[in-house]
Amino acid sequence: MNFPKKIIYLDNAATTFPKPREVLAEMIETYSSLGVSPGRGSYDLGLEAEAFVEGVRARLCEFFGGDDPRRVIFGYNATDALNTLILGLVKPGCHVVSSRLEHNSVLRPLHHLLERGVIRLDLVAGDEKGFIDPADVDRAIRHETCLVVLTHASNVLGTVQPAAEIGAVCRKKGVPLALDVTQSAGLVPIDMAGWHVSALAFTGHKSLLGPTGIGGLVLAGERLDISTTRFGGTGVESRNLLHTQTYPHRLEAGTINLLGVAGLSASLRYIGREGMKNIYSREMDLFRRLYDGLKSNPRIRLYGTESMDNRLPLLSCNIEGTNPQDVSDILDGDFGIATRAGLHCAPLVHEFMGSAAKGAVRFSIGPFNTLEEIDSACQAMNDIAEFRRSA
Amino acid sequence: MEEGLATGQDQVYASGHRERSIAGRKILFDASGFLLNADDWSEELAEILARENGMGPLDDSRWKVVHFLRDYYRRCGRPPSNHELKEGTGFSLMILESLFPGGVRGTARLLAGLPNPRTCL
Numbered sequence: 001m002n003f004p005k006k007i008i009y010l011d012n013a014a015t016t017f018p019k020p021r022e023v024l025a026e027m028i029e030t031y032s033s034l035g036v037s038p039g040r041g042s043y044d045l046g047l048e049a050e051a052f053v054e055g056v057r058a059r060l061c062e063f064f065g066g067d068d069p070r071r072v073i074f075g076y077n078a079t080d081a082l083n084t085l086i087l088g089l090v091k092p093g094c095h096v097v098s099s100r101l102e103h104n105s106v107l108r109p110l111h112h113l114l115e116r117g118v119i120r121l122d123l124v125a126g127d128e129k130g131f132i133d134p135a136d137v138d139r140a141i142r143h144e145t146c147l148v149v150l151t152h153a154s155n156v157l158g159t160v161q162p163a164a165e166i167g168a169v170c171r172k173k174g175v176p177l178a179l180d181v182t183q184s185a186g187l188v189p190i191d192m193a194g195w196h197v198s199a200l201a202f203t204g205h206k207s208l209l210g211p212t213g214i215g216g217l218v219l220a221g222e223r224l225d226i227s228t229t230r231f232g233g234t235g236v237e238s239r240n241l242l243h244t245q246t247y248p249h250r251l252e253a254g255t256i257n258l259l260g261v262a263g264l265s266a267s268l269r270y271i272g273r274e275g276m277k278n279i280y281s282r283e284m285d286l287f288r289r290l291y292d293g294l295k296s297n298p299r300i301r302l303y304g305t306e307s308m309d310n311r312l313p314l315l316s317c318n319i320e321g322t323n324p325q326d327v328s329d330i331l332d333g334d335f336g337i338a339t340r341a342g343l344h345c346a347p348l349v350h351e352f353m354g355s356a357a358k359g360a361v362r363f364s365i366g367p368f369n370t371l372e373e374i375d376s377a378c379q380a381m382n383d384i385a386e387f388r389r390s391a
Numbered sequence: 392m393e394e395g396l397a398t399g400q401d402q403v404y405a406s407g408h409r410e411r412s413i414a415g416r417k418i419l420f421d422a423s424g425f426l427l428n429a430d431d432w433s434e435e436l437a438e439i440l441a442r443e444n445g446m447g448p449l450d451d452s453r454w455k456v457v458h459f460l461r462d463y464y465r466r467c468g469r470p471p472s473n474h475e476l477k478e479g480t481g482f483s484l485m486i487l488e489s490l491f492p493g494g495v496r497g498t499a500r501l502l503a504g505l506p507n508p509r510t511c512l
Contacts, residue, residue, distance in 0.1 A: 325510055326494040333473030333484030342511025359512060384485065391489050 012366030026266035088226035130157035157304035167196035214260025287313035293378030314364035432504030
């Protein structure tokens with residue numbers, strides 16, 4: 001396939017691209033020297049690989065404000081982590097509270113359980129701007145509620161939810177709060193302990209700037225125990241034909257993705273060096289330019305909040321009377337701009353936005369976008385809108 | 392073959408697939424109207440599908456797109472990328488999308504007998 005030499009990549013909410021060169025270089029270097037099975041053999045290199053993995057668990061624990069590195073569990077991505085969490089925590093008869101802002105990584109495991117009659121489910125509606133009111137979560141919690149699971153930031157609207165306030169509600173009611181930080185991790189500070197978050201699911205390949213195929217679950221101290229739903233080799237307690245109940249291996253079956261862990265290690269270092277606040281601030285500067293550029297065209301409809309506070313640098317929009325998939329294809333084919341069209345795996349958000357039939361075009365900014373690229377994107381959208389108006 | 396329910400001359404299956412009798416032939420479509428077997432395609436069928444999709448007779452520009460899609464798919468085993476489509480037809484994506492009421496994915500590919508494209512809907 002012949003790709004254009006240079007594209008303007010504005011699909012960073014799906015996967016950040018490109019990755020920092022330092023991250024890729026460090027991944028290869030680490031894997032070249034340590035790429036054996038961690039925690040399996042007793043030879044020095046195996047032990048060293050295990051120590052490396054434990055070190056990354058500790059750094060992730062600190063990064064997210066967790067309190068026990070042994071409860072940092074690696075998986076493929078946030079979807080994998082959320083499945084591990086939901087299927088391992090929810091018992092028959094449980095009532096679960098979630099929201100209409102969720103990605104299918106939360107909605108589908110929950111609806112799978114709902115359809116089988118295992119749980120009862122209430123979905124809190126966000127307001128028209130895309131924010132969840134903690135009071136709504138409070139009202140939705142019942143005596144038999146065993147889990148509140150919410151996105152920290154909408155992947156369609158970019159709105160960052162009041163996690164600390166929701167955490168306070170959950171703490172008051174004695175219900176664990178699980179947070180999906182897929183979009184926010186790496187851009188905004190996350191404080192599990194301070195916010196009373198019992199579990200969070202993260203992925204490495206978005207704003208954490210790591211590779212695909214690595215993510216995980218962070219559990220708070222002793223507050224939450226997750227049943228094992230996948231079983232296999234762990235490198236420990238091999239004589240036992242039942243899976244170990246000791247964290248983190250309790251929830252990790254099979255050899256972990258060491259190359260991915262090496263990527264996370266490098267990307268955490270990169271974010272630490274650059275400063276998360278600086279990365280966010282720079283991306284939001286570009287985002288303001290994008291938002292204002294699109295907003296100035298009356299034929300372009302922007303969804304969700306107009307505020308720049310409590311949001312990530314992504315937006316969804318439509319050109320009046322134009323299929324968003326066509327717009328995205330035109331942006332790609334004629335302007336070399338990569339965006340994401342459709343429902344973004346979050347169908348209920350589009351229902352309350354009124355865009356459920358065709359979805360919307362999503363622009364999401366990453367650390368390597370430039371002002372010129374943003375201006376090109378605005379111009380391209382104006383050109384498409386004008387062409388469609390005159391067609 | 393799944394057991395079908397008769398609706399007029401069409402057979403509709405539990406999968407949503409539909410077997411239709413068109414110009415004396417039985418042809419299988421998916422739930423969105425895309426051909427399941429690219430070999431069932433003919434120019435006559437493309438014209439019928441175009442009418443069903445609210446288009447008049449296909450003109451030279453539209454035939455150019457349909458034939459390019461088919462030729463590319465036959466040679467490469469996949470639909471062309473946006474850039475290959477642009478290069479191969481000589482039309483911008485803006486023009487291409489305006490030639491077909493449901494765009495390239497929704498209508499041009501359907502008329503050309505290509506498989507239903509994956510979209511995030």
